[in-house]
Amino acid sequence: MRPKTLVLLVPIVLAAGGAGAAEWFKTAEWVAAVTYNQDQNAIFFDTTGALPPQVKVIAGTNADLIKFELTDLRLNPEIYTLAPHDGVVGTIRLEGRKDRNRYWVDVTVELAQAFKYDLERRQVAGDVSQVILWLKDVNVTRPKPEMEGKVPLYARPAADTNVVGFMPYHSKVSVLDYAKGMYLVRTEEDVLGWLPEKYVKIEGENPFKKEAPPPTADVRERVLASAKKYLGVPYVWGGTSDDGFDCSGLVQTVFAENGIALPRGSGDQYREGKKVSRDAMRPGDLVFFHTYTSGPSHVGIYVGDGKFLHAESSPRGVTITPLAESYWDKRFLGARTWIPAGG
Numbered sequence: 001m002r003p004k005t006l007v008l009l010v011p012i013v014l015a016a017g018g019a020g021a022a023e024w025f026k027t028a029e030w031v032a033a034v035t036y037n038q039d040q041n042a043i044f045f046d047t048t049g050a051l052p053p054q055v056k057v058i059a060g061t062n063a064d065l066i067k068f069e070l071t072d073l074r075l076n077p078e079i080y081t082l083a084p085h086d087g088v089v090g091t092i093r094l095e096g097r098k099d100r101n102r103y104w105v106d107v108t109v110e111l112a113q114a115f116k117y118d119l120e121r122r123q124v125a126g127d128v129s130q131v132i133l134w135l136k137d138v139n140v141t142r143p144k145p146e147m148e149g150k151v152p153l154y155a156r157p158a159a160d161t162n163v164v165g166f167m168p169y170h171s172k173v174s175v176l177d178y179a180k181g182m183y184l185v186r187t188e189e190d191v192l193g194w195l196p197e198k199y200v201k202i203e204g205e206n207p208f209k210k211e212a213p214p215p216t217a218d219v220r221e222r223v224l225a226s227a228k229k230y231l232g233v234p235y236v237w238g239g240t241s242d243d244g245f246d247c248s249g250l251v252q253t254v255f256a257e258n259g260i261a262l263p264r265g266s267g268d269q270y271r272e273g274k275k276v277s278r279d280a281m282r283p284g285d286l287v288f289f290h291t292y293t294s295g296p297s298h299v300g301i302y303v304g305d306g307k308f309l310h311a312e313s314s315p316r317g318v319t320i321t322p323l324a325e326s327y328w329d330k331r332f333l334g335a336r337t338w339i340p341a342g343g
Helices: 219-228 247-256 266-272
Strands: 031-037 042-048 055-057 062-071 079-082 089-099 102-125 128-135 150-154 163-168 173-179 182-187 192-196 274-276 286-289 298-304 307-312 317-322 332-337
Touching (some): 042 102, 219 247, 266 298
Antiparallel strands (some): 079 089, 150 163, 286 332
16 A cells, blocks of 8 residues: 655646646656655655766755755756745755756755755666655654545656645646556646546547557658668767757657657667567667666667667767677667557
């Protein structure tokens, strides 16, 4: 049973100027969510990407004002604040910063009193990592949320992720996106979270669940054509545009341009794709490798003739490489296809 926790979400996931919620996933180097879990006395900074960002601690390890940097992350140059005011945490403040080509996020946590704490970095899933601030020796009685007549909002489109709040039935929300049977919504209190679709009634036409276009015989050719136009684009960790790609960002973008929705991370792209044997691979299928971990941590698009196209973390960026190259051959993990039957 999920513990009764008070977990809040800072609405920092959308681009300025009212951009759509898809930016939450497209701009993967941004901070995705900040949650505060009372039961664990912990603040979770969910980010996207294969590895958690570097953390630079500015304050000491026993303080009522904790400051640190999340380096190599981008955030709109605005100030975002979460204010639990529960007797332990006063405010959590984030500010996006940039100095020439370096991006980082300044984090300031104001506590009600001095607590010892630990910083932890860990991988949650293929496309989500966390920086966690664990508070120690907290002995404060805090109220629990009343959940009767309410439904939980989740941090990501999966019911086993952190709860970001509880919303009463018959509440009005703005629907921003749809994925994996859940809607991303914004409440009237400006809280963002994911709701299972069974709890959501769309007024009028539903623009989020459009039928996929019928497969065509040349879908593989179109996927390859989309991919090849990005040859030479530099590698950027978390990148999902022609300013720079990482491996899974390139694959997701290319397939999205052809009406096929893929998960963001290489791990999910591997697990949710249809298995293809190495000798049965066709152009447009995905090839996966284990590089810095034992599981799928790199992905490319098979182009035929024993070669694959991928975003390589080298000066070459998006390039085409023989599968037979020693480095890749001994790290080959398997192939998957996301091309619809008949395509």
